[in-house]
Amino acid sequence: MPVDIESLGRAVKQAQYRNHRALETALAQVGTTLVQWDALRAIARTPGSSGRELAAETFQGEQSFGALAGRLEAQKLIERRPGRGRRVEHFITEAGQRVLADGRPFASGALAESFAPLDEEERATLLALLQRMVGGAARG
Template sequence: MNSDPAPDRSPVVEFGLTLKRAQHVLAQRLDEALRPFDLNLGLWAVLREVERQPGASASELARATFHTPQTLGGLLQRLQDRGLVERSAGRGRIVDNHLTATGRDTLATVTPKAEAVIADALTALPPADRERFQGLLADFTDALTRPRD
């Protein structure tokens, strides 16, 4: 008789699915908080990264925001159409991306809304556990991204 749990009850699978559920619910809550500003998590992430890396190329922004280059191109176009990002000729064929004054104002307005969503979720953890949880998530991410033998 096999004492291993059924594959659909595997603690390892349950861990992965719990992590995915948490990510999904967090993304939904952030989208809800950003929707009144005609933004979503993807657009906000790009705005944040353009602020962090003024002049970054689309490929640099795609890597930093976990988007494909094609998706990022669409997001940048939407932000540009709304006057939040300006794009200009940069190095060679690369297009540089910068926040406009309106983009900076928008980011300053919406970031506290997103931060409140995350802070509210973190109330489930005692303050000392929050730092440990972040460290554990970073370790988990590092394990997923290191080269496989």
């Protein structure tokens, strides 16, 4: 019997929504949001990246990411520096590194709880299937 593709899409969205809510709640305990934490992770992974690159990496528009970067800079969590031409490069500060370090146990706990219904083999299968859908390796 064929799978109802709309039901499949909705189930993926429901899982994502529940996962995001759990992460938001967990990260609030260290005074950050999922969007901020995700941006800090992206900047830490690829120091010197442009706003355009980081917007794509964090699934945001360039304008939205620019506003977020401004807030992170005002909080002294990142630095933005001029690059070549009009490029602005982003770097995480020590304070930003602390937010990441403080948030990791909370995020890991929330993620472990989200994926608890699946055993290790099922998690590996889900990851492989999702990576195949998006055409490459998922990043953390």
